[in-house]
Amino acid sequence: MTQPAVEFRNVSKTFGPVKALVDFSQRFAAGEVHALMGRNGSGKSTAIKVLGGVLAPSSGEILLNGSPVHFQSPRDAKAAGIATVYQELSLVPSLTIAENLFLGDLAPLRRAGGLIDWKRMNALAAGHLHHVGVDLDPRALVSKLSVGQQQILEIAKAMHSSPSVLIFDEATSALAQREVEQVFALMRDLRGRGVTMLYVTHRMSEIFEIADTCTVLRDGHFVSAAPMKELTPRTIVDEMFGAAEIARRPDRSDLRGARDLLVVRGLSRGSAYRDIDLTVKAGEILGIAGILGSGRSELLRGIFGADPPDAGEVVIDGTAIRPASPQQMKRAGVGFTPENRKEVGLVQAQSIHANLCMASLDLLARRGLVSERRERPAVDRQIRDLAIKVSAPEAAVSTLSGGNQQKIVVGKWLNSAPKILLLDEPTRGIDVQAKRQLFEIIWQEARAGLGIVFVSSELEEILEVSDRIVMLRHGRIVGEAQSADVTLHDLYATCLGE
């Protein structure tokens, strides 16, 4: 083996009594894409955070091109040629694309007198974007970009320092298939130029498309490493979980005769979606399929009244709800888990207890008075039923992993005794096992008679979870099918418009 670009040598990281990463040694060859797999808490995030300078190792060392490096901060790592693309966007929405690209790096653009050479900045930014293969106007405001475009810009930004090692931390989790393809094209190009890439994802299919090797971690320990061509999804899952437990979808229940819980008629909002008609029966799981920008999240927010629609009406269990607002919808028995749960699904600084009671304050109160004691049974029930892993309900919700946070958002609404749950990208950024548990919860609640609307950018999931699927393209319904009667290929084709 030639000298590896990156080598972990006996790297351990402990948080108090907990060993997040134990004696990890592995070499990553230059100019290849290396997948790092493992469920949440396997240590893969810790490993790349150590490499990216975010965490200092408790023991062991990292070698970059054969020489040991000791990073105090991500800045040190960047200076050494290691850049990270995060799942969470680190862009400033109120600045332009060009300004974001040059953020913290304005010195070369300074003219006499300390003024910025805007023309040159925009020209350089345009050149860089072109070089990276991204078709965006450098003068456009980041706030005007879609989440997918922002993620691509994030990668372009990481590439700006011409790193020799690029770390992708769940960087594609917000992207739809087509945008993932764009990212992959970019990655292949970078690989051709000798850039070494470490790639962390929850999407199994992606690594077979892009990675050269796969390293699996479990419970902080190294499990295996092999070239992709020697691996199958099955073997990787086996190694990730030890013994894999795959949930089986329960038989779809017979919905004939069930009453219509949610009826949407002629719902429209600007250019986001138009003339949407939908029905969800009690006990039914309706999937809304569509690529990013199809209007699927906007539609869900419209039904919930988070962004009120311009026209049309929403009827909940026979009653038209006017005006459509989250308060009215909650009163009518509708729950909504937003796509960006970290930012707007939870109050991060508050406790698990407070978050689980947030949508049911009135329900759990007696004459406007609440007490933790009276709320406790509801909190405990969700923690137990949803198998949420918490140290104590008083702990801040920000201490939980993504999967457990998502369960809190779902549990918050289950406490409000809902008739309908609207789930926007509930599986985003959570690991395979948490996803399985979430599916189980969805199926169980549907069996109990809830109507559920499920939105996901991963069409495979929609196909698996839903009873029926509505396909959305450019804000209009372009197809509808029973999940049993449609193939993944058809679904992709309809959503992409091929």
Added chain:
Amino acid sequence: MTASKTDIPSAAAAGNRHRRFRVESMAMELIFVALVIVLIFAAPGFASINNALNVLRTISMLGIVAFGMTAVVISGEIDLSVGSGAALGGCITAAITAATMATIGAVPAVVVGVCVALAAGMASGYFSGKIKQLLNVPTFITTLALLTALRGVANMITGGYPIIDLPDWFQFFGAGWFLGLPVPVFFFLGVFVILHLVMTSSTFGREIYAVGGNAEAARLSGINVARAKTGALVITGLLAALSGILLSSQIGSGNGTIAIGMELDVIAAVIIGGASLYGGKGTIWGTFVGVLLLGCISNGMTLLNVSEYEQYVAKGVIILGAVMLRQYLDRRGT
């Protein structure tokens, strides 16, 4: 089923944070106790009963408003108009009393005056809340405008001269004694208990914390964000007016120049008490301690013959120091 690793470190960290948080959240209480001990030995006259009651009377006027301000700050807003609101409340009460007591009698006149003053205070809070809701104007701006406007109205009512035609017994509320304590202390403690219960044990209080912690998350949880914020502002407007009535009663006149700069002391007490101007954080108890601390510092410095100007500087240093200490403790907690 194997345990997920992420949960374990976070669980441990959370446990630690809670344990530490308890000790560190006592920091201001400990500083207060230390200050009292130092002043007992250093400041002549501090340890007397009379002085203690004097301090209590003074901080009561401030504290009544500070509890309302705590709710406003936790909701993620601010109210800069409380000093002017207090002056307006006092002037309205005095003006109505003076104008009507000859015709309807002294007691009904005071009752009407107090009711109108309290209603005006609530209206001012409601106004800030509605402007925020409808036009999305920050309460910092609206209440800054009210800070000057309400002071102007108060002086327009008095015409620039103190209104002194008030019944003698009216002074009981601000300057009187009951059960050996200054009367305002009962208002102070009453407001403390009520707002403590509101913030800890009512759905309204929970909503204020949620709204201040993350307004959009609260909205998407079906919480009426505007109602929570406006509610906190209305309470504060009411309490500012109440404080102004007590101040007027204490000095025996309606005067448009009372409580100038009160908003700064009130906000200082709230911040020292641990509330975050970013919202979502703070307690009524913390503000209680903040008010006591601020009151003792002022009193102690006066007893030590520190000049008024030097007191201003010292107060500034103390406010900044308290916030820096709080942030240091918070950071150690994570």
